[in-house]
Amino acid sequence: MRANKILEKLGIEPVSKESFRIFITALATILKYSDEDDIESLASWNAPILPNLRKLDSTEIRFIKSEIQKINLSIEECQVRVQKLIPQEKRKKFAAYYTIQQGTNLMALVVEEFLKRSRNEKVVLADPFLGSGSTLTTAIKKIGVEKVQKAWGIEPLPLPALVAYASLLHVTKGKKDIVTVIVGDAFKEISKVSSPFVIQCELPKADVILTNPPFTRWKYLEKKYRNYLLTIIEKLGYEKYITRREVSLQTLSMFLCDYILNSGGLLISVLPASTFYTIYGRGYKSLLRKKYGIYAMVECKSRASFSEDSGFKEVIIVAVKGDNKDRSTVFIELNNNIEEVAKIIMNKRDVRKPYANTINLHNLPRFLDINWLALFGEGKLRNIIVNIFKQGLKKRTLGYWNDILGKSSIIRGVEMYGPEFFFIPNKYWKITKEESDFVKIQYLETKTELSLNKKFLVKTLRKPSLYSHKIEAEVNTFMLSIPPVEINKLPSDLREYIRWGFSSGTAKPAINAYGKYWYSHVHKQITIKKPFGQVFVPDKVDLLFKNRSVFANYTKEKVAASKNFYIVRNNDETLSKLLIGWFNSTIFISVLMLLGRRISETWTRFLENDYVELPIVNINAINKEAMVEVIENVNKVLNKPLPPLWEQLNKEYRYKLDLSIAKLIGIENPEKIISDLYQALFSNL
Numbered sequence: 001m002r003a004n005k006i007l008e009k010l011g012i013e014p015v016s017k018e019s020f021r022i023f024i025t026a027l028a029t030i031l032k033y034s035d036e037d038d039i040e041s042l043a044s045w046n047a048p049i050l051p052n053l054r055k056l057d058s059t060e061i062r063f064i065k066s067e068i069q070k071i072n073l074s075i076e077e078c079q080v081r082v083q084k085l086i087p088q089e090k091r092k093k094f095a096a097y098y099t100i101q102q103g104t105n106l107m108a109l110v111v112e113e114f115l116k117r118s119r120n121e122k123v124v125l126a127d128p129f130l131g132s133g134s135t136l137t138t139a140i141k142k143i144g145v146e147k148v149q150k151a152w153g154i155e156p157l158p159l160p161a162l163v164a165y166a167s168l169l170h171v172t173k174g175k176k177d178i179v180t181v182i183v184g185d186a187f188k189e190i191s192k193v194s195s196p197f198v199i200q201c202e203l204p205k206a207d208v209i210l211t212n213p214p215f216t217r218w219k220y221l222e223k224k225y226r227n228y229l230l231t232i233i234e235k236l237g238y239e240k241y242i243t244r245r246e247v248s249l250q251t252l253s254m255f256l257c258d259y260i261l262n263s264g265g266l267l268i269s270v271l272p273a274s275t276f277y278t279i280y281g282r283g284y285k286s287l288l289r290k291k292y293g294i295y296a297m298v299e300c301k302s303r304a305s306f307s308e309d310s311g312f313k314e315v316i317i318v319a320v321k322g323d324n325k326d327r328s329t330v331f332i333e334l335n336n337n338i339e340e341v342a343k344i345i346m347n348k349r350d351v352r353k354p355y356a357n358t359i360n361l362h363n364l365p366r367f368l369d370i371n372w373l374a375l376f377g378e379g380k381l382r383n384i385i386v387n388i389f390k391q392g393l394k395k396r397t398l399g400y401w402n403d404i405l406g407k408s409s410i411i412r413g414v415e416m417y418g419p420e421f422f423f424i425p426n427k428y429w430k431i432t433k434e435e436s437d438f439v440k441i442q443y444l445e446t447k448t449e450l451s452l453n454k455k456f457l458v459k460t461l462r463k464p465s466l467y468s469h470k471i472e473a474e475v476n477t478f479m480l481s482i483p484p485v486e487i488n489k490l491p492s493d494l495r496e497y498i499r500w501g502f503s504s505g506t507a508k509p510a511i512n513a514y515g516k517y518w519y520s521h522v523h524k525q526i527t528i529k530k531p532f533g534q535v536f537v538p539d540k541v542d543l544l545f546k547n548r549s550v551f552a553n554y555t556k557e558k559v560a561a562s563k564n565f566y567i568v569r570n571n572d573e574t575l576s577k578l579l580i581g582w583f584n585s586t587i588f589i590s591v592l593m594l595l596g597r598r599i600s601e602t603w604t605r606f607l608e609n610d611y612v613e614l615p616i617v618n619i620n621a622i623n624k625e626a627m628v629e630v631i632e633n634v635n636k637v638l639n640k641p642l643p644p645l646w647e648q649l650n651k652e653y654r655y656k657l658d659l660s661i662a663k664l665i666g667i668e669n670p671e672k673i674i675s676d677l678y679q680a681l682f683s684n685l
Contacts, residue, residue, distance in 0.1 A: 022082050086157065110266075129153075135211060151180075154185075251280055264323065413566070414526065464539075472554050535568035592606065630657075
């Protein structure tokens with residue numbers, strides 16, 4: 001097909017009928033603003049794809065001219081359609097999720113409000129992660145081309161870049177001298193610095209950045225490219241804001257935006273919500289507070305995302321570089337109130353409405369800084385928890401985990417490759433007898449029996465769902481912990497079990513990952529981590545608690561746990577009981593709801609770094625009588641099969657535990673606080 005051959009010559013992907021229609025529409029739009037009538041003249045333009053027109057022969061040029069006459073698409077339609085053409089693998093690689101119209105409209109209105117108070121007669125607009133150009137074109141339509149000194153962007157995919165160029169040319173009424181679109185990698189292009197103020201290809205620093213940067217997971221990027229990105233960002237001066245080498249791509253993208261934004265410039269960006277509650281985002285949060293006035297954080301009321309087809313929870317951030325004298329930030333919900341929201345953001349940040357509240361991010365309590373998303377909404381639950389924590393921290397009955405127990409007191413459990421081999425029992429083997437030194441197991445298929453010495457076995461919690469209805473866990477699972485020795489030096493029954501793991505394929509993940517001593521990777525972790533304790537909290541939890549009655553588990557003896565748990569390591573029985581009471585209290589469950597990292601609509605989690613930033617009961621400063629009362633209430637429910645959590649809120653044992661925790665902390669009017677907490681939780685369901 002002739003159209004397909006033309007697309008291949010021009011380097012346009014995917015090769016399809018729709019791609020050709022979009023290409024032809026973009027070309028027709030550009031021709032409309034060309035001084036020349038012939039397509040061949042466009043090959044000399046400094047624009048995406050157009051120089052490749054030289055590769056076409058006269059027959060192909062004539063075919064393009066004939067197709068242009070048949071066009072019935074608008075360039076605005078192409079801006080939407082082009083993103084649908086990107087193959088899934090490329091969409092994942094380039095994180096090509098474009099901003100929905102509601103988001104671009106809000107951006108444009110905020111720019112309009114911003115320019116009302118700007119001293120600049122004309123401004124430079126930029127989007128280093130351009131897509132099809134909707135952020136810039138929507139803004140230019142709103143503010144008028146007469147306010148634009150330059151509009152530029154960078155886009156790695158040729159066809160969206162051409163559509164963006166044609167759209168910008170259209171919206172600027174053919175002023176190609178103020179429009180620049182580069183096909184390339186924003187990090188590579190922007191790092192080609194010729195002076196502190198001018199970027200390669202004469203892209204001036206921006207007065208306004210409107211963007212939706214790539215959200216691609218770090219692990220999806222090639223190692224060489226990851227190292228390249230880190231090198232660039234460090235050379236640009238942002239090394240101190242990189243909190244760990246495994247960063248997020250959107251964080252690096254925002255450092256890049258900061259580099260190209262003028263002092264006093266406006267930044268509006270769609271960002272995944274995780275930017276503001278993961279360890280990867282801490283460096284960027286620090287940069288924002290240091291260098292910006294953070295005017296607003298906006299979430300969408302009707303949907304989780306501001307990007308088309310994105311599965312991420314997203315927010316829009318509005319910030320002005322250098323303008324951090326007024327340090328209040330409005331956390332606001334966007335519904336059908338776009339114009340009102342834009343005005344509130346830029347002019348009335350000290351606002352109190354049901355869908356908006358003002359927070360000083362520079363004076364946040366340490367525990368609230370974990371997750372800025374907790375600052376959205378009216379916040380009845382938030383206010384109760386903040387009140388409890390403030391009272392406890394002031395009286396020293398609560399203290400930060402890191403200060404009381406130390407960071408090393410919590411550790412994630414053991415990660416194993418091939419759980420159906422390393423856990424015993426498993427789906428293939430059952431335990432038939434446990435003796436003082438040996439465990440006898442039987443292969444379900446052949447009834448073969450083996451005896452495994454307990455020196456190679458470690459008692460362990462396997463997965464949270466097994467212990468979800470009772471606080472004290474009945475531990476009847478072991479995991480293999482085999483030292484890295486030659487297999488022929490191991491006992492015969494253990495050798496036979498290892499050979500079964502190899503032949504059955506159950507140990508294949510470990511074999512592929514660790515080679516010769518694949519059977520020893522669990523032993524290595526146990527030796528280094530020492531993952532033993534009596535208090536265990538799950539890696540993640542469904543906040544609906546439909547199939548879960550307790551949050552934390554307790555064991556009488558110290559045991560290990562899988563990676564599905566965090567283990568509190570301590571040698572104090574009293575502290576273990578106090579922590580179990582704290583973690584299973586409604587107060588802590590509320591903290592989880594408020595500050596946890598949302599990984600779906602209902603599932604949430606804390607990570608090790610989150611726990612050490614949270615307050616916990618301070619055994620060194622609490623009333624001994626109150627401590628005894630908490631432990632008594634814990635003992636009453638320790639072995640009690642419990643209903644789902646929300647059913648417990650009407651039970652006496654739940655109320656007594658919560659009230660004893662409140663008294664332990666020393667909360668004023670504890671009965672009322674617990675009652676208010678229950679009401680706030682029910683209203684959130």
